Amino acid sequence: MDWAKYRTTTFDELIQADGQPRPAARRLVEYLGGLSGREIAERQLAADVIARVMGITFTVYSDGRNVDRTLPFDLIPRVIPLTEWTRTEAGLKQRMRALNLFIGDIYGKQQIVKDKVFPAMLLKDSVNFREQCVGMQPPLGVWAHICGSDLVRDGDGTLYALEDNLRIPSGVSYMLENRMVAKRVFPELFETSSILPVDDYPAQLYDTLAALSPRPGDTPAIALLTPGVFNSAYFEHAYLAQAMGIELVEGNDLFVADDDCTYMRTVYGAQRVDVIYRRVDDLFIDPEVFHADSVLGAPGLMRSWRAGKVALANAPGAGVADDKVVFAYVPKMIKYYLDEEPILPNVPSFLCHDAKERKYVLENLDKLVVKPANESGGYGMLIGPRSTKRERDKFRKLIEADPRNYMAQPTLALSTAPIVTDDGPSPRHLDLRPFVLSREDIYVTTGGLTRVAMEAGSLVVNSSQGGGAKDTWVVDMSDEGMDGESD
Incomplete structure (x- = not known):
């Protein structure tokens, strides 16, 4: 692989501005540089075949056909030094402690609202606030047991939190499968580099779920409730259930006595x-309480949960904190609940419910990324610098009609990493989704799912819109002399 022509205009995860590899990526870059274009192509093809045989699929909705496709996997991993990751991990744990305290407070005394740290009007208009959860105290005081926080790096190298996914975060199975593929394609590097493992996640997730059992002391009966085979993430549901050795069930497999x-x-x-x-x-788990015509859940499930007879992860109502407007208040939550300064900064945000900030957003639609509060998968956004006047006019009307539902962020010069192309390595924008498990302690995956935009210049990395994935290597440089992974 020829790195001589590799150039990028922003921070690159593997290559420095002077064209030299970053220290943690040096062994990988030198190794790839010793492979011919044909050898690289053969290994990429092998990776694609392995992914196809494993059935690593995701539903792509953006082309209108709603068909399952093999998740594009790029051969070249993202590399993060352990020294950097240690701080990132601490920041993620800090966010989850604050977020769980916030959710518990919102369904309890609402002290943060009374103290005017969090606006009452945001809670009043929250589409994810569940009256049925008021007064609940879930096991261990944890509401969001599984979180996928999206992180991005700006052009100056600063790592930011972009959003916290607390309802039904997906993607961890792709992280695990990406590692399996990478091990098969690069066995030499795993033997000679200190790449930290990720394959303990299913065991960690099982322990997190088991700790919630209302019958402590017994081996708990745990089930994963899926909407079924037509759900875009069904591959993940089946994968995790099998990896944990638990039952995979649909709503009609359950009943409450x-x-x-x-x-x-x-x-x-x-x-x-x-x-x-x-x-x-939430709205589909119990037709007695939410959507009466839902067949995806089981009648009485909320009654069973409120009675303490079954534990639900994530807890119903946790989505009150999974709101892109609420996200902007996480630094204040950290200060309010923990009396600490945030370790991971938020991407700067402008909230359209505030008249002054709304005015700024409306005057700068061509420069900002505008997001609705509760969409996911990259849908419903306006990417200002790449938008048309017609699109901006549409969003202007949407914001003015419902300002609480919109927030905006500056268009960051997202970091890049190389992907394999026919013309050699080429930079693509990417993000990172680590997964955080909350119980009595907090566990963070070493790295996470790196999602990459497969089209040159694109900022959309979401799998549901055609993005791809890379393996993520957290490398312990102080331990380079030891044999590779311990997993």
Whole structure:
């Protein structure tokens, strides 16, 4: 692989401005530089075949066909030095402590609202606030047990938190499969480099779920509740259930009895379920409480949860903090609940419910990224510098009609990393989604899912819109003399 012509106009994760590899990536860059174009192409093809055989798929909605495709995997991993990751991990743990305290407060005394740190009007107009959760105290005081926080790096190298996904974060199975593919394609590097492992995640997730069981001391019965095979992330649901050795169920496999316990229908008869890892949205989990016509959940599930007979992860109502407007208040939450300064800064945000900030947004639509509060997957956004006048006029009307529902952020010069192309390595923008598990302690994956825009210049990395993925290597440079991974 020829690096001589590789150029990028922003911070690159592998190559420095002077064209030299970053210290943590030096071994990888030198190794790739010793491979011919044909050898690189053969390894990329091998990676694609492995991914296809493993069934690593995601539904792409942006082309209107809604079909499953193999998740594009790029051969060249992202590399992060352990010294940097240690600080990032601490920042993620800090955010999750504050966010769980915020959710518990919102469904309890709402002290943060009374103290006027968090605006009451934002809570009043929150589409993810659930009245049915008021007064609940879930096990361990944790509401968001699984979080996928999106991180981005600006052109000057600063790492920012972009958003926190607290409802039903997805993508961790792709992180795990990416590592399996990379090990098969680069066995030499895993033998000679100190790349920290990620494959303990299923065991960590199982322990997190098991800790929630209402019957401590017994081996808990845990199930993963999926909407079914037509869900875009069904591959992940099946993968995680198998990896943890738990049951994969749909709504009609569950029922709640008169004793308020939740049971699973099996060939051996009804079996009580202690913990449900739900991959179904709040509004569809219980037709007795939310959408009456939903067949994705089970009648009485909320009653069972409120009675303490079954644990739900993530807890219903956790999405009150999964709101791009609420996101802007996380630094204040950290200061309010923890009396600490944020370790990870937020991407600067402008909130359209504030008249002054709204005026700025409306005057600078061509320069900003505008996001609705509760969309996901990169949908419903305006990327100002690449928008048309018609698109900006449309968003102007949307913002003026419902200012609480919109926020804006500057268009960052997102960092890049090289991908394999027919013309050699070429830079593409990317982000990073580490996964955080909250229980009595907090666990953070070493690295996470690196999502990469496969089109030159594109800022859209979401898998559901055609983005791809890379393996993420957290490298312990102080331990380079030891054998590779311990997983």
